[in-house]
Amino acid sequence: MKENSLLNRRTFVATLAAGATVMTTPALAASLAAQRKLHGLFPIAFTPEGPDGKVDFDDLAAQVAFLSRGRVQGVAWPQIASGWTELSEKDRIQGAEVMVQAGDGNMSVVIGVQSRSGDFAEIERYARHAEKIGANGVICIPPEGVDHAGLLTLYQRLGKVTSLPIMVQAVGDFPVDLLLEMYETIPTVRYVKDEAGVPIERVGEITRRTNGELKCFSGMGVYNMISEMEAGFSGHCPFTSLADLYTAAYDHFHIGDKRAAFETFGYIRAADTMFSQSNVNVLIARGIFKPTTTAKFAPDVAQALGTINAPMWASSPDDIKRVLDTYLRPHLRV
Numbered sequence: 001m002k003e004n005s006l007l008n009r010r011t012f013v014a015t016l017a018a019g020a021t022v023m024t025t026p027a028l029a030a031s032l033a034a035q036r037k038l039h040g041l042f043p044i045a046f047t048p049e050g051p052d053g054k055v056d057f058d059d060l061a062a063q064v065a066f067l068s069r070g071r072v073q074g075v076a077w078p079q080i081a082s083g084w085t086e087l088s089e090k091d092r093i094q095g096a097e098v099m100v101q102a103g104d105g106n107m108s109v110v111i112g113v114q115s116r117s118g119d120f121a122e123i124e125r126y127a128r129h130a131e132k133i134g135a136n137g138v139i140c141i142p143p144e145g146v147d148h149a150g151l152l153t154l155y156q157r158l159g160k161v162t163s164l165p166i167m168v169q170a171v172g173d174f175p176v177d178l179l180l181e182m183y184e185t186i187p188t189v190r191y192v193k194d195e196a197g198v199p200i201e202r203v204g205e206i207t208r209r210t211n212g213e214l215k216c217f218s219g220m221g222v223y224n225m226i227s228e229m230e231a232g233f234s235g236h237c238p239f240t241s242l243a244d245l246y247t248a249a250y251d252h253f254h255i256g257d258k259r260a261a262f263e264t265f266g267y268i269r270a271a272d273t274m275f276s277q278s279n280v281n282v283l284i285a286r287g288i289f290k291p292t293t294t295a296k297f298a299p300d301v302a303q304a305l306g307t308i309n310a311p312m313w314a315s316s317p318d319d320i321k322r323v324l325d326t327y328l329r330p331h332l333r334v
Contacts, residue, residue, distance in 0.1 A: 036108055038215070038235065039234050040235055040236075040250055041073050041237075041247045042217060043238050043240040044081040044219075044238075045060070045076070046063065046082060049293065051292050056289075056290070057094060060077075062289065064103055064107075066283075067240060067243055068102075071244070072244060073107060074109065075103070076110040076111075076112065076237060077095065077096075077110075079141065080298075081239060083297045084141075089125075092112075092126065096126075096129060096130060096133060097133055099135075108136035111137075112126075112138070113126035113140050117143070126138075130164060131162045137165040138166055140168070142171065142172075148175070152178065152181055152182060155168060155186055166189045166190075166191070167193055167217065170193065170194045170195060171195050173196070175196075176205055176209075179214065180206075183213070189214070191214070192216055192217065194219070195220055199216070200224065200227060203232050216235075217233065217234065217235035218237065221239075222236045222246065223272070225249060225250075225265055226249075229253050229261070239277040239278055241286075242268055244334050267327070273313070274323050275315065280293060280294060280295035281315065281320055285317040
């Protein structure tokens with residue numbers, strides 16, 4: 001009887017999605033989620049879109065399952081690379097549930113809770129929902145046009161509506177002193193995805209001034225991962241396309257085999273000369289997304305990526321698969 005009363009994580013998520021009322025499990029799941037330390041690879045998941053223009057939640061789940069098979073430590077969604085500004089609130093709520101369920105407790109899931117308009121009521125809804133479904137943390141892109149005092153207040157309010165760890169997204173004018181004030185006044189601010197200024201020049205100061213308690217994650221495509229690990233970053237947020245290869249490099253480095261990490265990361269940088277990791281066709285070529293799937297990007301992001309990525313040697317799924325099979329297949333975990 002006792003065994004039947006204990007819901008495992010998968011049962012909990014499925015029950016929650018079905019609309020059943022569970023009195024004790026959500027609190028337990030939230031508590032366990034908040035206790036998990038975040039480190040390693042936290043790629044920013046694509047938002048897959050079908051030919052009908054709607055979010056393909058089956059492909060979203062397949063993407064998370066792919067990361068889990070690749071022993072990737074975590075995933076974050078929705079962020080800039082996820083086209084978050086193009087998503088409805090309904091899509092974001094359903095997508096968060098799909099992400100956590102697909103992670104199945106094997107990897108950490110961090111949910112983006114930002115609002116296009118900076119509406120805190122909307123931010124609060126996302127944050128409370130993320131905690132309810134058993135996410136492991138939240139990340140919040142700061143709204144535009146808000147000064148330092150306003151940003152501090154926003155994150156302080158966020159810290160009061162959820163017990164989940166908060167990953168601050170530092171972009172634009174986001175000085176180290178502001179991060180330190182957040183760290184000192186918000187007990188759950190213990191992570192930062194730093195893309196402000198020159199992050200590799202800031203990580204040492206952030207680490208020193210917080211005694212290593214405020215953990216820095218890198219972004220900006222993670223093109224300098226070996227240098228970032230040398231500098232003291234705790235985690236990295238690339239695209240999902242080659243996340244299993246990034247994770248292998250991370251794992252090598254952190255068990256002390258730096259030469260193997262360097263060599264493994266070299267495969268990624270060589271691949272970057274042949275195809276773009278931001279091209280959703282990489283996941284089609286890897287058998288994760290359907291052949292008809294596209295990725296949802298904001299128009300300005302899509303335009304920027306088109307400029308940065310063109311021309312590439314391999315762009316179609318078939319061409320990318322040929323490159324993967326010829327050069328990377330022995331090194332991929334999935």
